[in-house]
Amino acid sequence: MVEAAISVLTEKLISLLSEEATATLLRDIHEEVADIKDELESIQSFLKDEDARAAAEDMSEGVKTWVKQVKEVAFRMDVFMDEYLLEMAQHHPHRLQGFSGFLHKSARLISMLKPHHETATKIQKIKASVQKIKARSERYGFQSTGQGSSSGTRNVRWQDPRKDSLYLEDTDVVGIESSRNELIGWLVEGQPHRIVISVVGMGGLGKTTLAKKIYDHQMVRIHFECYAWISVSQSYNIQDLLRSIIKQFRDAREELPMPGIDTMDEQSLVSKLRDYLRLKTYVVIFDDVWRIDFWEGIKHALLDNNKGGRIMITTRNREVASFCKKSSHVHVFELQPLTPDEAWELFCKRAFQFEFGGHCPPILEKLSQDIVEKCKGLPLAIVAMGGLLSTKDKTVFEWQNLHDSVGFELGRNPHLTGVDKILSLSYEDLPCHLKSCLLYLGMYLEDYSISCIKLIRQWIAEGFVKELEGKTFEEVAQEYLIELIHRSLVQVSYVDISGKVRKCRLHDILREIMLRKMKDLSFCHFLSKQESRFEGLT
The missing domain is CATH 1.10.10 (Arc Repressor Mutant, subunit A)
Known part of the structure; x- marks a missing residue:
């Protein structure tokens, strides 16, 4: 997020340096402001890469400290810019029409304005701070992609809890029966033309679990001749996805592998898929789609053969479904959180699965209800909280400790790290x-x-x-x-x-x-x- 603040500052500086007023009001600091802009642009590039990597693995302590220092300098620069723009507005109001968006919060800074020489001194100090931060990043190798500080390394990769949802027994799943049955109806019934079904909801809501239970259902397997499950995620290669579809289709029909498939280009893979599916019924589930334009690489390969082809997409972004409407009929299914009763049932299954007959003891019921309430029907959080508490002594002290420090535990407890990472993916994107x-x-x-x-x-x-x-x-x-x-x-x-x-x-x-x-x-x-x-x- 720090690069967001840097981005805003850079835009201000670019606009500032293009103003005629700069030469007449603060001519002596114009060059320093230009230098800061250049340094900030360089830092911003690194921060953008670091933000992306943080979604997949933990940032080293050295980089965390450095990022914090960058943010502090950015904050001081932001305050200075507001002071400076307000001063310009007072001296040259007719030249600052383009800064109207930046002046909304400047009124509160009137009392902070300094004489001209103090402003120049302040900008020189900020420039020195930025240069020191950049030098520190080079000294410790932060500018090298994938590296942390010399004094510490990145933590091991986290375990994605979504993988568990692929292997859950029916008895471990709560609250999906009606949604599953409705979606299966959409798959096996209706018009013979191709239909895209998009299951939409926030991270951790159980989209993958629901889709996998549908995919494995006997009614679906009997209805379609070809079926494939494709995990997409944030980064993917369209050729690899097409190859996987072909291989899974042929495996489902117990056919030999297609010769030369591993060396085919995208156009050849699309042609092979179209020829293969021309007279067949098929269903493909694309799990965890992020990119809005994902459909562009798929729509021609999975042709509309008027045989009842079905494509299901799970996604956090409603616009993914909207994009598909350009060339296919689309059903959007917005997955809802668990009801309070369903959430309570799931929590008890996890927290007391080996004790108390799967039921919450009366002494812990009030605190347990409060913890479940914090999860607001989010299955991933309920499962994680229940799993963590299943390892604890069944005492009021342990339950109260988690209740009072959920936010802190999300960032440090290995039982809850997955929840933090899964939800943070949406922020990082x-x-x-x-x-x-x-x-x-x-x-x-x-x-x-x-x-x-x-x-x-x-x-x-x-x-x-x-x-x-x-x-x-x-x-x-x-x-x-x-x-x-x-x-x-x-x-x-x-x-x-x-x-x-x-x-x-x-x-x-x-x-x-x-x-x-x-x-x-x-x-x-x-x-x-x-x-x-x-x-x-x-």
């Missing part, structure tokens, strides 16, 4: 400007229904919203919010009669993760009851 917007929602209280109008104005005031030709800042910010909703990161609380979203909220577990990221990135700090003061940046 965001463009930098949306990361800031999502983090900002974490400042609202747990279970708070947020006014969308108020939230949008706050994003604008903070400088998170980019100016876009032909649109107001409010319209651009509204698009940001809709994208976060479509990515299953923000939940809709209230929609008015016209269909416009008026209130929204964060899932409690996602909010806990955002709170920790906010603190790690110096984005914001929450004072707990035990903290009487906060030593912020100076």
Whole structure:
């Protein structure tokens, strides 16, 4: 997320350096500002790569410290820019029309304005800080892709809990019966033309579990001649996906491998698949699709042969399904969280599977209900919490300890690391400007229904919203919010009669993760009851 702050600053600096006013107001620091812009652009490139790697593996402690230092300098630079732009507005208001988006939050800084020579001194200090940080990164090898600091290495790769969902017994699964039956009906019934079924929901909601139970169901296996299960994820090679489809189709029909398949190019693979499927019924499930344009590489290979071909996609992004509508009939199934009763049943199965006959003892019932409530029907979180507590003594002390420190435990306890990683993937996949917007929602209280109008104005005031030709800042910010909703990161609380979203909220577990990221990135700090003061940046 730090590169998001750097990106905003770089845009400010570029705009600033293009202004005529710079030469007349602060001519002596123009060169220093240009140097800082160049340094920040270099740092931003590394931070963008580091953010992407952080989604798959833990960042080393050395890099974490360095990133924190970058954020602190970025914060000081942001304050300076607001002071400087306000000073320019006072001296040359007619030249700053393009800075209107950055001036929303400047009014509060009037009392902080310094004389000209003090401003020059401050910018020189910031420049020196940026140069020191860059030198430190080179000294410890942070600029080398995949490396951590010399004083520590990255942690081992985490174990993806989604793999477990591929091997769950029916008795281990709760609350999918009605969804499974409805989706199986969509697969085996209906019109003979090709149909795409998209199962949409936030990370950890059980999309993979549901899809795998459908794929393995006897009714599906009997109905289709060819079937394939393809795990897609964030990075994929379309040729490898096509090869896997062909191999699984032929295996399902107990046919010999296709000669030369491993050396075929994409066009040849598409042609082979089309010829193979021309007279066959087929079903393919693409699990965990992220890219909106994924369908472009698939639509021609899985042809519409009027034989009832079916394609199922699981995704966190509603726009993936919308993209498919360009060339195929699409059903969208929005997977819902577990009901309170289902959530409680799943928790007890995990927490007390080998004790108390699978039932919660009365002394732990209130705390257990509170822990389940925090999970808000998210199966991944319920399973993880229950699994962790199954290893603990069945005492009020142990249960209370987890209840009071869920956010902290998500970031450090190996039983809960998977939850943190799975939900963080959605955050890491965001463009930098949306990361800031999502983090900002974490400042609202747990279970708070947020006014969308108020939230949008706050994003604008903070400088998170980019100016876009032909649109107001409010319209651009509204698009940001809709994208976060479509990515299953923000939940809709209230929609008015016209269909416009008026209130929204964060899932409690996602909010806990955002709170920790906010603190790690110096984005914001929450004072707990035990903290009487906060030593912020100076």
